[in-house]
Each structure stands twice: as C-alpha cells, then as structure tokens.
Amino acid sequence: MIQLPKEKEITIISKPSFDSKEVSLKVVDSQFAQKFVDQFEFGKKQLFVDCDEDALLEIDPSLNSSNKLLLWESGSLKITEEEWISFQKTIPPLSPFLAQDISGKDLMLAWGKKESLLSAVESGLGTYYSRSRNGKWVKGEESGHLQNLSAIYVHSNPFFIQYITNQIGAACHTGYYSCFFRELGLNDSISFVYPNKVGV
Template structure:
C-alpha cells in the first residue's frame, strides 16, 4: 500500500462523484491519513492520491454534500460590500485552496492566504501561496498553464476556498492534466488515470 509522508498534514477531499462540484475536505495528521488509506472501502468507493502524496481524493456516492457560498463569478463579486468586508475578518492565515475544472474534476490542492484570494478576485486567475518560495504564486505564470477562474466558492467548518476554472494545459507540475492522476485500489494496486501527459 502507498506510504504517505510522515510528520506532515494530509488533506482528504471527499465528494459524491468525480464530476460533482459539491465537495468537502478535512486536514488530518499523517498517521490518521495512513490509517484511512489502509482501511479504505475500495468495494464501494474510489480513492485517488495527488502528485506529492499529501492530498487524497475520496469518491463516496453516499456522501452528503456540504454548504458553500458563491463569492465571485465571471469577474463579479457576489457578496455585498458589507458581507465582503465582514468576511475578510474570518479568513485564516493559511488555508486549503482546491481547484476544479468546469466539469467538476479535481485539478490540484494547494494552500493560500488572504492575499491569494484578493488577487484571484481582482485578476480572475488561480492564485495561491507558495510555501517554498514564501510568496504569491499565480498558477501557470511561468509555464503558461493558467487557471482562468469561472467561480470562487467559500466553505466553512473547515474554511477552504474552491476555485472552478478553465484550466489551460496541465495543472500538475508533472505534466498531467490533474495532480490526482493515480487511483489506488485493493491489494496495493495503483492505476494511472490519464494515458498521456498534456501535449505528449
């Protein structure tokens, strides 16, 4: 079975179907996440792992969907000025930012700050915080694989941001369309979701 990184927080994303925009997530310690993988019900659910093995995607048809609020759509803020001002006080210092494509497929899970969200609202581009670079990261700024946002949703309990985007090229630095390009299966099996990398 796949060994997740130890001593690291792992994000578990859950949704009822691969193309659903209804999604929830939780961040857990590596021990709990490894236990989740080791005892996963592969007969009734699907499980995918991202390129860095610090995010898991669970497809559970029995899952009840979570509430979310539409913050921004096609260049327009959907909160009133008062709601937007009040909301800004609730944004954590660092939180998960999940990107999905227009069909609802998960592309990547990264982290972002308040400033990342402000930048995304202003520019319409998928924007995150790079912990390795210690600064703002606009996805595709160097590669050209930009994320042109269609919608931004806000979730609470736990707080996270959901981008719905028209992904240009590959979302994953490995060259695959999505970071979740591997599906885990019973008996330690791993299968690749995409036959080729983007442009290959």
C-alpha cells in the same frame, strides 16, 4: 500500499462522484491519513492520491451535498461590499485552496492566504501561496498553464476555498492534467487516470 509522508499534514477531499462540484475536505495528521488509506473500502468507494502524496481524493456515492457560499463569479463579487469587507476579517492565515475544472474534476490542492484570494478576485486567475517560495503564486505564470476562474466558492467548518476554473494545459507540475492522476486500488494496486501528459 502507498506510504504517505510522515510528520506532514494530509488533506482528505471527499465528494459523491468524480465530476461533482459538491465537495468537502478535512486536514489530518499523517498517522490518521495512513490508517484511512489502509482501511479504505475499495469495493464501495474510489481513492486517488495527488502528485506530492499529501492530498487524497475520496469518491463516496453516499455523501451528501456540501454547504458553500458563492463569493465570486464571471468577474464580479456575488456578495455586497459590506459583506466582502466583513468576510475578509474571517479568512484564516493559511487555508486549503482546491481547484476544480468546469466539469467538476479536481485539479490540485494547494494552500492560500487572504492575499491569494484578494488577488484571485481582482485578476480572475487561480492564485495561491507558495510555502517553498514564501510568496504569492499565480498558477501557470511561468508555464503558461493558467487557471482562468469562472467561480470562487467559500466553505466553512473547515474553511477552504473552491476555485472553478478553465484550466489551460496541465494543472500538475508532472505534466498531467490533474495532480490526482493515480487511483489506488485493492491489493496495493495503482492505476493511472490519464493516459497522456498534456504539458510539462
């Protein structure tokens, strides 16, 4: 069975189908996440792991739709200026940012700050916070694999941002279209979701 990183927070993303835009998530410690994987009901649900093994994607058909707020779409805010100013005061110092493509496939889970979201609203590009670089990170600014956003949703309890994007090339640094390119299965099996890489 896959061994998740120890002493690291793991994000578990849950949704009713592979292409659903109805999604929820929780951030747990590595011990909880490892137990979650070890006890997973593979006959009833699907489980994918991301490239860094610090995010899991659970497909559970029994899940209900999530509550989310449409913040931004096609270049314009969908809330009033007053609501936007007020909302900015509620953004946590650091929170999960989930990118999905237009069809609902999950591309990557990264982290972002208030400045990341403000930049995304301004530019229309998938923007995050890089903890390794300690600064703003526009996905694809070096590789050309940009995320042209079509919508931004906000979830609460817990707070996280959901980008809906037209992904150019690979979302994953490994060259795969999505960071969730491995599916876990029974008897510790691992299968690859995408047969080919689309860029490096």
